[in-house]
Structure formats: C-alpha cells, structure tokens
Amino acid sequence: MNKTEYQITRIASGFTLIEVLVALLIVALGMLGNAMLQLQGMKNSNDAYLRSQIGLFAYDIADRIRANRECQVAYTNQGFFSAASPYIVGTSNAGACVYNSPAGNGGMPNEIACMGSALDQGLPPGSQVSIFSAAIVPAGAARAINVFTFRVVWTDRDGEIHTMDYTFDPGACANAAACNCVNA
Secondary structure: OOHHHHHHHHHOOOOOHHHHHHHHHHHHHHHHHHHHHHHHHHHHHHHHHHHHHHHHHHHHHHHHHHHOHHHOOHHHHOOOOOOOOOEEOOOOOOOOOOOOOOOOHHHHHHHHHHHHHHHHHHOOOOOEEEEEEEEEOOOOOOOOEEEEEEEEEEEOOOOOEEEEEEEEOOOOOOOOOOOOOOOO
16 A cells, blocks of 8 residues: 555545534624624614604694694793703603693693603603793794704613704794783
C-alpha cells in the first residue's frame, strides 16, 4: 500500500466536530437576530397603535370643545386637564360619565368626567394629559381667537418619555365680545 493513497482517503472522510459547531453557531446567531427583529417590530407596532389612539382622543376632545364652544375657556379652568395639574391616567378620578348631561357650564363636570373615562380606557397608566390655550390675534382681525393644545406625555416599555401635542382652533364664540358660558 502506498503512503499517498492512505492520506487521500483520510482527508475525504467527512465533517469534523469543529465544523459542525461553527455551523450551529452561525445558525443560532441568525435565529437570535430574527427574534430581535420580531421584538422590535412588536414594539414599533404598539407605539404606532398608541399614537393613533392619542390622535383619536385629540380629535374627540377637539370636537367636544367645538360643540360647546361658548364654554371653551371652561375646559382649561377645570381642576383636571390644566397644564399645572394634568389628568393622570389611572390615578385621577374625574367622576362618573353620564351621557345625557346638559350642555353649558352646568354640564362641564360631566364633560370632564367623560373625557377622563375615555382616556383611562385607552392610554397606558401614568400618562399625563393636559389641555391649554393661547389667545392669538390674526392679522387684520378685530378680536383674538383661542388656539387649544391637547398634550399627552407617556412612558413607553423601554422607559423613554414621549410627548405628543395636537393644536386646534375650536372656532369663535357667537358673542362678539366674549364667550358666554351659561347653562343650556
């Protein structure tokens, strides 16, 4: 038997244990990367859902203020939702919401309770919600308009704090001098 023939058969004998372990390590790293992508996708999906919920709440509250525009200043003067004392989801209690409450100043506590109830159901606990306004006089206008800002501050799963603002104009009051919020 020739020495060369013996070495050739020995070289072509198959995979070694080290090659198999390296292949398994490469596959495991690929699967770990795939799992990380899946987790990041779930986080981004949850964040997008929460932002869309906040947008829906902002439009709802803007519509409530537009529907009750004579009392628009009363929304910022309540004990809840002010910039100094924001509504804290899961902690603040604005009361029970009754859907057939009167409009106007007499219905404001119920209006605030309904807003708080909706926010408690759709936002994560600990989120802070406030509504504030600023008077702006457009060029050439005779009087100022109130521009409202609906602000939500929340903390995501990673501990990052996010702030989202929605600004809207509820429209002018019927009275030319000032809003007249009375019981309807």
